[in-house]
Amino acid sequence: MHELGLLTSVVAAVEKATAQTDAPIEVVGLRVGTMSGAVPEALQGSWPIATAGTRLTTARLEIEVVTAQILCTACGLTQEIDEFYALTCPACGVGCGNLIHGREFEVAYAELATGT
Numbered sequence: 001m002h003e004l005g006l007l008t009s010v011v012a013a014v015e016k017a018t019a020q021t022d023a024p025i026e027v028v029g030l031r032v033g034t035m036s037g038a039v040p041e042a043l044q045g046s047w048p049i050a051t052a053g054t055r056l057t058t059a060r061l062e063i064e065v066v067t068a069q070i071l072c073t074a075c076g077l078t079q080e081i082d083e084f085y086a087l088t089c090p091a092c093g094v095g096c097g098n099l100i101h102g103r104e105f106e107v108a109y110a111e112l113a114t115g116t
C-alpha cells in the first residue's frame with residue numbers, strides 16, 4: 001500500500017529526530033496536501049501497521065490537511081483549488097501549473113509524553 005510506505009518513512013524520521021530522548025512519543029502530526037496523493041483515511045488505517053514494534057506504536061496520528069492552492073500567473077490571484085479543477089484557475093479559467101500548496105507530505109510535529 002502506498003500510504004504504508006510513506007508512513008514507514010515518517011516513523012523512521014520521527015525516531016531519528018527523537019533519538020536523544022527516552023520519552024514516549026504521544027502524538028505525531030502530519031501535514032498532508034490534498035494533491036500529495038496520500039489519502040488521510042488510508043494513512044490513519046495504515047498507522048497501526050507502520051508503527052507496530054517501533055517507538056511510535058502508542059503514538060496517535062494527527063493529520064492536518066493542506067488545501068491545494070495555485071498562484072495564477074494570468075490573473076495574479078491565489079486560489080484554492082480542488083481536484084476537479086486540476087491546475088486550472090477557478091477565477092479566470094486559465095490553465096496554470098503554479099501550485100504553491102497541496103503537495104505537502106511532511107511531519108509537522110511530534111509530541112513527547114511529558115513526565116510529571
Ligand SMILES: [Zn+2]
Nearest residue numbers: 072075089092
Ligand atoms: Zn486566474
